[in-house]
Amino acid sequence: MVRLVTHNLLACHAKDCNTNNFPLVFQNVQLEIREAEFNSDFIRNFLPKIEWNALVKTAYELGDTSLPQDQPEMVDDEFLKNLHHVLFEIHIIEGGMVCPNCKHNYPISDGIPNMLLAEHEIA
Amino acid sequence: MIPTPDLSHLTSEDYALTYEPAEDTFLFLDALESDVEDLKNSRPLICLEIGSGSGCVSSFIGQILGPSVLYLCTDINPHACRCSQSTGKQNKVSLECVNTSFASPLMSRLRHQVDVVLFNPPYVPTEYEEAHIAQQAKSISGAWAGGYDGMQVTNTFLETVKDLLSDKGRFYLVALKQNNIPEIQRRMLDEHNLESEVVLQRRAGREHLFILRFTIKKKVITS
Numbered sequence: 001m002v003r004l005v006t007h008n009l010l011a012c013h014a015k016d017c018n019t020n021n022f023p024l025v026f027q028n029v030q031l032e033i034r035e036a037e038f039n040s041d042f043i044r045n046f047l048p049k050i051e052w053n054a055l056v057k058t059a060y061e062l063g064d065t066s067l068p069q070d071q072p073e074m075v076d077d078e079f080l081k082n083l084h085h086v087l088f089e090i091h092i093i094e095g096g097m098v099c100p101n102c103k104h105n106y107p108i109s110d111g112i113p114n115m116l117l118a119e120h121e122i123a
Numbered sequence: 124m125i126p127t128p129d130l131s132h133l134t135s136e137d138y139a140l141t142y143e144p145a146e147d148t149f150l151f152l153d154a155l156e157s158d159v160e161d162l163k164n165s166r167p168l169i170c171l172e173i174g175s176g177s178g179c180v181s182s183f184i185g186q187i188l189g190p191s192v193l194y195l196c197t198d199i200n201p202h203a204c205r206c207s208q209s210t211g212k213q214n215k216v217s218l219e220c221v222n223t224s225f226a227s228p229l230m231s232r233l234r235h236q237v238d239v240v241l242f243n244p245p246y247v248p249t250e251y252e253e254a255h256i257a258q259q260a261k262s263i264s265g266a267w268a269g270g271y272d273g274m275q276v277t278n279t280f281l282e283t284v285k286d287l288l289s290d291k292g293r294f295y296l297v298a299l300k301q302n303n304i305p306e307i308q309r310r311m312l313d314e315h316n317l318e319s320e321v322v323l324q325r326r327a328g329r330e331h332l333f334i335l336r337f338t339i340k341k342k343v344i345t346s
Contacts, residue, residue, distance in 0.1 A: 001208060005193060006219040013228040022231070036217070042191040045168055049236060088217075106228075112204045115223035116261070122224075 001111040002092040004062075005046075008055050010115065012099035012106075015123040020101040023054035026061060027105070029095030036088040043080050043087070047071075050087075059086045125156050128182040128214045133206060140202035142176040142266035146327035147297050151243055152183050154295065154322040154334035159187055165291050167238030171195045173225055173280060176266060178207030178218060180241055185216030192238075195229065196220045199261045224258075225280050226287060237287040242280060243297040248273040273302050281307070284337070285315040293338055295322070300331035308335070316340050 012021035052071040059067055066082040097106045097113065104121070107114050130144065155162070167188060172181045175196035185194050196207045196218050204220040211218030226233065245254065247267045254270030269275055277296070284294050294317070298304055304321070311317040317337040324333045 001219065003219065006195070006221065009195070009232040010221070010228045011231045013223075013230070037190065039190055042168075045191070046193065049168070051232070110205065110208075112201065112208065112220055112222055114201065115221055115228045116199065117224075117227075119259070 002108050002113050003088055004055060004058060004090055005087040006113070007058060007092070007097070008050055008087075010097070010113065012102060012104055013115070013123065014099065014102055014104045014117055014121045017099060017102040017104070021099055023051070023058055023100075024097035024106065025100055026058065026092060027096045027098050029062070029108070030093045031062065032091045032093050033089055034091055036084070038081065038084050040077070040080050043084055044075065046087075047075070047083075055086065062090060064090065125159070125183070125187060127152060128179050128186065128210060130177060130179060130210060130213075132209055132213045133177060137177075137202070137206050140263055141200065141206045142203070142263060144177055144179045146325070146330065147243060147332050148177075148179055150323055150325050150327070150332050151180055151241075151295070151297055151334055154336075155180070155184055155187065157322060158336070162188060162239065162293075165238060165293070167192055169193050169195065169233070169237050169289075170239040170241070171226060171229070171233070171237045171287065172197070172241040174198055174203075174242060174244060174266070175207040175218070175220065176200075176203045176243075178210030178220075180243065181207065181218050182210050182214040182216045184239070184241070185211065185218065186214060190217070194218050197223050197226060197229075199224050199258065199265060200263065201261070203266075225283070230283065230286065233287055235286070235289055238289050238292050240284060240287055240292065240294040242277075242295070244277040244280065245269045246273040246277065246297065246299045246302055248301055251275065269302075273299055274307075277302070281311065281315075285317060285339075288317075288339060290339065293336055296335045296337065298333045298335060300333065304333050304335070311337055312340065
């Protein structure tokens with residue numbers, strides 16, 4: 001499934017596409033919100049792995065404005081709950097992800113991102 | 124004893140398109156189970172399985188390590204991705220499935236970030252062409268056809284796995300005796316500074332199967 005936690009780890013990997021290839025931009029997406037169990041320890045531990053600007057930009061594009069533009073220094077429960085929702089509860093079921101650089105479109109179907117490249121596109 | 128994941132939702136139609144768990148899979152589960160304390164104590168945050176197929180192995184480790192780990196799965200076969208996803212759901216483990224070759228679109232973001240890497244590769248020695256075509260077709264035969272020495276697909280990944288592993292990272296690999304285990308171990312140490320141990324080995328019919336565990340060799344400070 002494509003949740004924003006996964007999206008935050010995916011970059012365009014087409015041949016010669018090495019700069020400005022992250023984050024991929026969602027296009028024509030169908031979203032579903034599914035509740036997930038809140039696990040504050042996991043989110044705290046995972047926080048340093050997140051590319052913050054990419055996450056906030058993407059969340060805004062999907063209509064979720066609950067996260068601050070800058071990563072707060074003090075982490076409170078409300079912040080963690082919002083982050084939990086953005087990372088783990090927004091599911092992208094259908095649509096695509098477009099590379100901001102080379103415009104390659106990676107389709108999403110049944111919640112699975114198709115990141116396969118044709119042979120001539122493989123680096 | 125940790126139960127084998129529930130696979131009752133998968134049908135013969137699924138297994139026509141996706142590798143059905145067999146002796147190699149079960150040996151892999153046994154090896155992970157024998158490492159369970161070390162795995163838990165290493166407090167992993169990111170687990171990545173390459174070629175997750177039915178999703179049996181990731182669901183199993185997900186049951187062991189619990190919900191404080193992100194479980195990523197990749198497979199070139201889109202049917203396998205769907206099976207992995209449904210097996211995760213069936214076993215209440217959240218698996219993030221990506222239809223891709225190896226970890227290619229994850230490499231830049233997961234550089235030295237992955238704590239557990241799992242790979243049960245296509246290890247059966249076949250003609251070069253058979254393995255090549257199987258990978259191209261992204262079909263079920265890609266789950267076993269391993270080309271020369273059975274190492275054609277595995278070798279590609281062995282070249283990059285070091286870049287994924289975190290300092291405390293562990294990489295588990297299924298291999299066959301014919302794959303030349305001592306050569307794999309020597310090469311990984313010499314070229315990538317990864318030391319390894321055989322966690323388990325078992326004869327299953329014609330196959331003599333091994334589970335290897337690789338970790339980064341720590342520098343020994345001598346005075």
